[in-house]
Amino acid sequence: xxRDNYQxxxxxxxxxxxxxxxxxxxxxxGFAMIAIPPAGPYCPGDCMxxxxxxxxxxxxxxxxxxxxxxxxxxxxxxxxxxNHFIAxxxxxxxxxxxxxxxxxxxTVLLIAYFTQFSVVPISMxxxxxxxxxxxxxxxxxxxxxxxxELGYITMSIxxxxxxxxxxxxxxxxxxxxxxxxxPFLLTILSFVLYSIKFGIDRDYRFEVATITINWxxxxxxxxxxxxxxxxxxxG
Numbered sequence: 001x002x003r004d005n006y007q008x009x010x011x012x013x014x015x016x017x018x019x020x021x022x023x024x025x026x027x028x029x030g031f032a033m034i035a036i037p038p039a040g041p042y043c044p045g046d047c048m049x050x051x052x053x054x055x056x057x058x059x060x061x062x063x064x065x066x067x068x069x070x071x072x073x074x075x076x077x078x079x080x081x082x083n084h085f086i087a088x089x090x091x092x093x094x095x096x097x098x099x100x101x102x103x104x105x106x107t108v109l110l111i112a113y114f115t116q117f118s119v120v121p122i123s124m125x126x127x128x129x130x131x132x133x134x135x136x137x138x139x140x141x142x143x144x145x146x147x148x149e150l151g152y153i154t155m156s157i158x159x160x161x162x163x164x165x166x167x168x169x170x171x172x173x174x175x176x177x178x179x180x181x182x183p184f185l186l187t188i189l190s191f192v193l194y195s196i197k198f199g200i201d202r203d204y205r206f207e208v209a210t211i212t213i214n215w216x217x218x219x220x221x222x223x224x225x226x227x228x229x230x231x232x233x234x235g
Contacts, residue, residue, distance in 0.1 A: 008233065014082035015229040021079045022222035024072040029215050031065035038062075039138040040203050051133045059121045062137070066113040073106050073113075079222065080158060086229065087165035094164040101158035109151035112144055140203030152210040153191075156183035159217065172231070176224045179217060186213045 038058055039048040048054050080102040084095035120136050123129065137144045163180035166173040190209040194202040 010082070010085045011229050011233045014079075014086050015226055015233065017075065017078045017082045018222045018226035018229065021072070021075040022219050022226070024068065024075045025215050025218045025222070028065055028068040028072045029219075031068055032211070035062040035065055037138065037204070040140045041205060042208065048138055050139070051129070052136050052138045055120065055132070055136060055138065056124050059124075060117075063117040063121070066117050069113050070110060073109055076155075076218070077102055077106050080162065083162055083165065083225065086232075091165040094161050098158045098161040101154050101161065105151050105155040105158060108147050108154065112147035112151065116144055141201065145204045145207050148207050149210065152207075152214050153187055155214050156187040156210070159214075159221070160184040166228075172224065172228055176221060176228060179221050179224060183210075183214050183217045 035058075037043055038046070038054070039052065080095075080099055084092065084099055087095040115135070116137055120132060123132055133139055133142070135143050139145065159180045160183070163177045166177040166180070168174050168177060187210045190213070191206055194206045194209070198205065
């Protein structure tokens, strides 16, 4: 395969990986919006509290989005790696660092999601409730929420390091670059604000904020990069 065909194959793969990520993120976001938390500050009413005895009442509705989120994470890894291969040679250091943070993000969140739907419901069904309060998604200061916070902080860092591979000279690339910087800035800002207002008892407020920030940017930047790649393919 000559160099031009090789480059076109990379661009084509990157184009479809961008669109796949956009599609999966939109679907996942939609199902996550349906899973209104029955506990904590955003609970609309009839809320659960410790030790969260009614978990099974919300199964499987509140777990569908996690299955989709796992697929979305796989698409996110492929998307970041694809961008590493289209990055200019002198900027591949930045995209490689982005891949490193992407793998941290994926590892943390895959463990969080897979254990949540594989461990919590069946444990409740079998009456094995000891320790469930610590790991259930409904505990605003539990392990699941903490892992999500960590995962989406590192996702925002992966986007931050992907940003420099795009030039500031052309309008589309400038838009992509600036958009990729938004998640880190807003994530840090929201963490500081929630920490100032609520201290360590911020519950899942920051988790909801950082997921929303990162997913909205994922959708936006996926569309922008697909347009960028399409233009490169044409010429």
